[in-house]
Amino acid sequence: MISLRSEYRYNTRMKNSLSxxxxxxxxxxxxxxxxxxxxxxxxxxxxxxxxxxGLTRIAARNQLLRLGQRVTRVAPRQDFFLIVSPExxxxxxxxxxxxxxxxxxxxxxxxxxxxxxxxxxxxSMLQAVQVVQVITDKPRRPLVLGxxxxxxxxxxxxxxxxxxxxxNAYAPLRVSTPAATVLDLLRYAPSIGGLERAAExxxxxxxxxxxxxxxxALQTEPxxxxxxxxxxxxxxxxxxxxxxxxxxxxxxxxxxxxxxPANRTCESNRxxx
Numbered sequence: 001m002i003s004l005r006s007e008y009r010y011n012t013r014m015k016n017s018l019s020x021x022x023x024x025x026x027x028x029x030x031x032x033x034x035x036x037x038x039x040x041x042x043x044x045x046x047x048x049x050x051x052x053x054g055l056t057r058i059a060a061r062n063q064l065l066r067l068g069q070r071v072t073r074v075a076p077r078q079d080f081f082l083i084v085s086p087e088x089x090x091x092x093x094x095x096x097x098x099x100x101x102x103x104x105x106x107x108x109x110x111x112x113x114x115x116x117x118x119x120x121x122x123x124s125m126l127q128a129v130q131v132v133q134v135i136t137d138k139p140r141r142p143l144v145l146g147x148x149x150x151x152x153x154x155x156x157x158x159x160x161x162x163x164x165x166x167x168n169a170y171a172p173l174r175v176s177t178p179a180a181t182v183l184d185l186l187r188y189a190p191s192i193g194g195l196e197r198a199a200e201x202x203x204x205x206x207x208x209x210x211x212x213x214x215x216x217a218l219q220t221e222p223x224x225x226x227x228x229x230x231x232x233x234x235x236x237x238x239x240x241x242x243x244x245x246x247x248x249x250x251x252x253x254x255x256x257x258x259x260x261p262a263n264r265t266c267e268s269n270r271x272x273x
Contacts, residue, residue: 025055032049042171044080113175115135116133119205122181132149132150135154135158136155139152186202186233
């Protein structure tokens with residue numbers, strides 16, 4: 001006859017034997033990553049890995065360490081990871097456009113691909129820029145992952161800036177519209193090689209701009225100096241209708257004496273500082 005104590009020990013031993021393989025199953029992280037890749041997904045969080053596999057935090061981290069270059073953390077002290085498939089081993093990580101949206105969804109912060117990086121997506125530049133440029137709402141340190149460098153610029157109206165998805169993109173991605181990209185290029189010109197470089201990148205985007213897109217972009221542009229530069233850019237490159245739209249925006253807002261001298265007007269073609 002089995003005593004109550006023996007039955008308790010038997011049940012406890014059986015319970016432990018069932019839980020150990022789930023908590024410490026060898027190769028669980030690798031199988032989880034393979035499943036994600038088959039779905040076309042190259043990102044995951046430590047919390048998602050733990051929930052899918054039943055691994056403890058320590059076990060999950062240990063298994064990720066054993067995967068070596070197959071997985072990389074996006075930023076120190078952040079439990080968000082990228083899966084590096086064999087075809088991306090040379091670059092060190094998948095293309096930034098494949099995972100930026102998922103990363104910012106995980107951060108719960110607004111963002112969009114901007115400036116020269118956005119211009120490349122619209123065919124403005126012959127060669128891709130070496131740095132991926134992103135605009136968000138708070139300062140962030142640049143990310144250096146393999147051969148990819150992601151730089152962040154801050155804009156308080158980032159959540160209202162007109163964006164559009166990329167056609168045939170591998171993953172969802174927020175990209176500024178051509179009109180918003182042009183205004184951003186002029187606004188952040190000192191950070192991307194100067195005003196001449198910004199204008200050189202912006203001019204090929206002008207034929208892609210629609211009237212409604214420019215009106216929407218102008219409504220979210222907080223800096224008068226940027227609009228003045230846009231007026232000059234449009235006029236100098238044969239787009240008087242676009243210049244007239246920008247002039248309406250410029251003349252409808254009060255002059256900021258700290259940034260725009262009183263003797264400057266929207267109509268002047270020499271307004272670019």
